[in-house]
Structure formats: C-alpha cells, structure tokens
Amino acid sequence: MHFSIGDGYAVYRGPATDSGLHRHAAFQIVTALRDEVALADAAGAEHRATTLLVPPMVPHRLLPSPELVTFYIEPHAIFADHLREHYRDGIVAAPELADLHTVGEGRSRELDPRLVEAMTLLRQRNLTMPELAAAVGLSPQRLRALARQQVGMPLPRWRVWAELRRAAEALRSGQSPAEAAISAGFADQAHLTRRMREMVGLTPAAVLPLLRNSHSSATPAHQAADPQLPQDPHR
Template sequence: MSFAVGDGYAYYRGPSADTAPHAHAAFQVAIAEHGEVTMEDAGGTRHRAAALIVAPMVPHRLLAAPYLLTYYIEPHCVFADRLRKYAGGVHAAAELRGLRPEDLRPAGARPSGDLDERLVAAMRLLTRENVPMPALAARVGLSPQRLRALARRELGLPLPRWRIWQRLSRATGALSEGKSPADAAIAGGFADQAHFHRQMREMIGLTPSAVLRIVRPSAAAGDVDGDRAVDR
C-alpha cells in the first residue's frame, strides 16, 4: 500500500473499499492491478474496464477491489489537457492502463495550455492560499463575475468547490504527517471536524478515518476514534 502527493496530482496504490456517491474536483483514473475496476454512475449504471476515468464534478462511486492504482489529476495542469475529452460520465480509458507516477511528475507541475492563463493562475493561488474570491479575482486581473464565468465555461467546476478540494488536500497532508482528524480539520481550514467529515465524504466518498488508514496504515485505533464519533 502506498500514497503520495505531487505537484498537480496524487495517487494511491492498494486495496479499495466501496465509496459513498461523490464528485471530486479532479480527474480520477482508476486502474485495476488484475482484471477490471468497477464504478457506478449517478444513474446506477455500472462501468467495468481495466482502467476507468471520471471527470471533475461527475457523481459516481467506486466499488471495492482487492488492488487498484488510483490517480487524482488536477484540472489546471498540462496532463489534464489529455483528459478533457473524457467529459461527463464514467469512461473506459484503455490508453491510461499503463499510467505511472513518473509520467505525471513533470506534467503535473506545468500549467494547462487549454485553459485561460488567468484561471490557471487563480487555481494555483488557491493551492497555496485561502484567498477570498474578490481578492483572488483582483490578483489575476479579473472581476469576480468574470472569474466565476471562466471557471464554469472552461472547467465545469465552480471555484468554491476547487477551494474545498484544496482544503481537503491540505487536511489529507496533515493526516499523513501524523495529525489526528480533529487537528487535520484545523490544518485544512475547516470550521470544525464535522465540516471536514461532511466535505470529505461528499467529494471523496470516504470519511477522514478511512482516508487516515490509507495515508497512514500504521495509525492506531485511538487516532480515528474522534472521526467515528462524527459518524454516529
């Protein structure tokens, strides 16, 4: 089992449990180690293939598998330009069957050539800072209305959802560094642990305690008790 976060992407290699229905702010590529991976779309149709891809903000759930390689590829990096043809729904993606982390390292760090450079700049700012929308728009030379319209047209992703995704990324990093779910919620900028729990389940389909067991398999049971309390 392994988990890593790079510039513009994250990946997980290991067993996968059933997830709750969710929609994330990145492209997800799920690759079966053996056989096929299965996802269910919002209409209940099951999709099976050696590799499946789902675009940002497409509702779906991942079904349990003994061993998967799962990538989350952020939509403002240049590698995502190869994936935009997979818009809407869940798709088989045979061309991505051999995708490796080293394929993403240089491409994840480079900005998209398809998106408006001001939108890319705004998204990159949100990966580093929790900037209010009016200030964010001003820093990239746009009005808030124009920035929101760009995000809707070019990403199909509201920037407030991107802001939450980045908070989840920071909170997940805190979990992997040894923080408890409660402390990770603070590190991510969430109002409280319950808010962190709701947003992670909505955008990843897992609770913080489940994510903790992925990013820190050696975590003791006591590390996740607080999150279990949120479940109840």
C-alpha cells in the same frame, strides 16, 4: 497500500470498498490490477473495464475491488489538457491509460493563465473571492465565469477540493484530524470528514494511515523516474 500527493495530482494504490456516491473536482483514472474495475454512476448503471476515467464533477461510486491504482488529476495540471482533448463524455473505458505511471508536472497550457493562477492560489491558502479576483487581475464575476466555462465547476467547489488537499498534507505532517481540519480551513473535524466523504468517498481516518506511510509527497512508489505522458493513441 499507498497514498501520495504530487504537483497537480494524487495517487492511491490499494483495495476499494463499496464507497458512497461522490464526485471529485479532479479527473479520476482508476485501473484494476486484477480483473476489472467497476463503478456505478448516479443512475445506478455499472461501468466495468480494466481502466475507467471519470471526469470532474461526475457523480459515481466505486464497487469493491481487491487492488487498484487511482490517479486524481487536477484540472489545471498539464496532463488535464490531454484528458480534456480526448475524453469529453462522462465515465468511459480508457484502456490506453492502463500503463500510466506518471502524469508529469506543470500547469495547463490551454486554460486561461489567470484561472490557473487563481486555482493555484486557492490550493495554497484561503482567499475571499474579491481577494482572489484582485490577485489575478479579474473581476469576481469574470473569474467565476471562467471557472464554469473552462473547467466546468464553480470555484467554491474547487475551494473545497483545495482545502481537502491542504488537510491531507497537514495529516501527513503529523497533525491530528482535528488540527488538520482547522489549519485547512474547515469549521471542525466533522466538517472535514463530511466534505472528504462527499468528494473522495473516504474519511480522514481511512486516509491517515496511508499518508503517514508515504515516503514522498511527489513520487508514488510505482512511479517511473522520468516524468512522461503515455503514448497518445489518438495520433
């Protein structure tokens, strides 16, 4: 099993248990290494394919699978531009992404650069909305509107995802779950556990061994040496 965090993405490789209903602030690309991956949407309908794509903020739960690879692509990452262009609906089969090895690094070229900067700042540290808006030269109202228009989520939802990312990084550095919760901006360990289950379908206790076993924050074990996007089947 493996879990690692890179610039604009995270990747998990291992089994899937029957998770609770949750929704990410990132795109999710999940590929079964044996048979098919299966997940259920909020209505209970099952989706099955070798590879499934789940857009941000779409409620779903993973069904048990012996081994899968899951990429979480943050909406301000450059590869998210590709996903927004070609996958506009809800949960969809995406067999053309089955051989995805890396998503490259860099920021979106399609989103408003002020929104990209705001999302990056929130990933680095906690800022109030007035502080964040001032840092990128927008009013709080305009910044909120940009987030809803361009990435389809309120900024507070992205703030929680950013805090979860910081908590994961703190866990990997050796902090206890209680310490990681406070340093990432959560009220306490119970708050961190609740939010992680809501957004990822996992708990810090489940993620901790994987993070401690990761050898690199930027390079998954199966990643190719040279960043490259998969061949675009739509061209």
